[in-house]
Amino acid sequence: MPDKLIGGKQPPWAIVVLPEDSVVEFEALLRPGLERHFTRVEFVSTEGASDLHQGEYDAAIVIGDPPNHLSRNLNVLQFGGSFLAVDPQAIPGLSHDDPAWSRWRLFWFDGPTAKQFRISQAAIDGGLAALAEATLRPAEGVRYKHLDWQLINGSAAELPVHTALTPFLVDSAGRVLAARLQRGDTPDDGELWCLPADAANAVEEWVAAAIRHWRAAGQEAFADADAWTEDPSWTTHIEDRSTSEYRTRLDAIEVQRAELTAELEGLLAAREDARRQADSNERRLLTAQGPELVEEVSAALGRLGFEVIDADTLPQHSNGRKQEDLRITDEAWTCLVEIKGYAKGNAKTGDLLQLGKAVTVFVLHEQREPDAQWYVVNQSFQMPPADRPEPFAGAREEVEIFAGNNGLVIDTRALFTLDKDVQAGVLTPLDARRMLREARGVLRYPSGSEEGGA
Known part of the structure; x- marks a missing residue:
């Protein structure tokens, strides 16, 4: 016992x-x-x-x-x-x-x-x-x-x-x-x-x-502990009604939560898909060099409404001698585009000389000057974009000479932002093309991003 x-x-x-x-x-x-x-x-x-x-x-x-x-x-x-x-x-x-x-x-x-x-x-x-x-x-x-x-x-x-x-x-x-x-x-x-x-x-x-x-x-x-107070035999009518209302509302919330969770999961999947798409497309303006960078610059300029030609496909370049990377037109207006990407280095004045040789070849074949020459550079791209220096920050004289020859230096960060604003409807493609056609020196976009102007 x-x-x-x-x-x-x-x-x-x-x-x-x-x-x-x-x-x-x-x-x-x-x-x-x-x-x-x-x-x-x-x-x-x-x-x-x-x-x-x-x-x-x-x-x-x-x-x-x-x-x-x-x-x-x-x-x-x-x-x-x-x-x-x-x-x-x-x-x-x-x-x-x-x-x-x-x-x-x-x-x-x-x-x-x-x-x-x-x-x-x-x-x-x-x-x-x-x-x-x-x-x-x-x-x-x-x-x-x-x-x-x-x-x-x-x-x-x-x-x-x-x-x-x-x-x-x-x-x-x-x-x-x-x-x-x-x-x-x-x-x-x-x-x-x-x-x-x-x-x-x-x-x-x-x-x-x-x-x-x-x-x-x-x-x-x-x-x-307290278990007997939850026994329906010893709960009041008001407690029962409150419990019923609580459970009904809880069931509705659970259904809504499931719906919202599914919606959020779909939105998250869409965001991740958009991120992957950006990494394979527009963000290459900020991360790539070589053929990938040329391809993405070409796509961005095309979205602005320019006619874009891979210069290597031109008959006058069939001898294998590389000149400019792209040739773009806007009705009768023509521009030669040289594109460079540097993981650690910055824009180089030697690239401007290479673009000058392309202009000479253009004059030889077309018997006229191009309307503009652009140097597009993705520099120091191993750094976050916000930390990168401005192109030719310490070579003002070279930039002024380049500008005097209808030259424009385009940091791919500016091109990325310009392309984004056009896609978002902040700027029309026509206004974007007009701005680029009129700009000389180093492109400033947005206009107040750095001292100086286009």
Whole structure:
């Protein structure tokens, strides 16, 4: 026959640990709410906690500093305090024989303030997002504390403590403002929820959230906590109606969520397809050299409405002697285009001389000067476009001579932006062609992008 248990009640039981001068005040405030979650609630001072057989209890709610010892089986919610209710000897991964255990403690530290905060995925998955935002986020401009481990004596030791924290809220520097962690590395050891002092205004809400978490985690003591109040036999008509409305709306939201998720997945796939298309087409203006760059410059000029001819296909170039890369026309207007790409180097004055030879050949065959000569360059393309220098930034005299011969230097960054604006309808192809035909020197597009002008 099993032993008879005397004085027992069904779990869960809770200890509420308070500063000596606050026990009476907080008991009157908190007992009604906490008794909805625990079958026994014991209010004690920090010093009086040691008078209880803590192993009989399942949770401890600590406001302020914890007592020197809390049984490791307890699940602890601690609000504020200077140090946390973690027995360093119980930190997972440490041997009790390791002298390092006594050197570390988890503390609240003052730090600089931030304006941006992030609710962690763990909090979101645990249904804590709304509660965390409402009770953990510091007020604008108010200094706040953050959690970290501190070496309290001895020399530094290897201690994998930082990975033990599961944050609820972090600031923009990654500092942890609230978190939970295991109080030990055995199945019977409880958790510690580290919450800032201001969150004590929502003690019952945090207790309810923690119990839901512990129940979901399979902790037997919390398996039946509040369960009878959810039994339809003991719910009111208003509760039933609210539950029905909630479930109906939840079902509708789930359908909508599935539809929106499918829509977003389609949009994401379209965006990735557009990115791949850009990498294989327009973005080559910023990343390519050689035949690929010539091909993409030709395509961009074609989209602007120019007639584009691969100069290598012209009869006068059939002897294999390379002249210009492209010849473009706009009705009776004709331009010779030389195209270069440099991974590390910049535009070269020697390229302008090569283009000058192409002009000489053109005059020999056509008995007239071309209307313009363009030097298109994708320079230093191993650098991000925004970091690249301007073409011929230190060769103003050479550019002026080139401009005097109806020459225009076109950075492929400018051509990319011009092509994009035409495709977007910001600029008409006619206006784009007119601008290019009239420009001399170094093309400035947009017009205010650099000092100087077209």
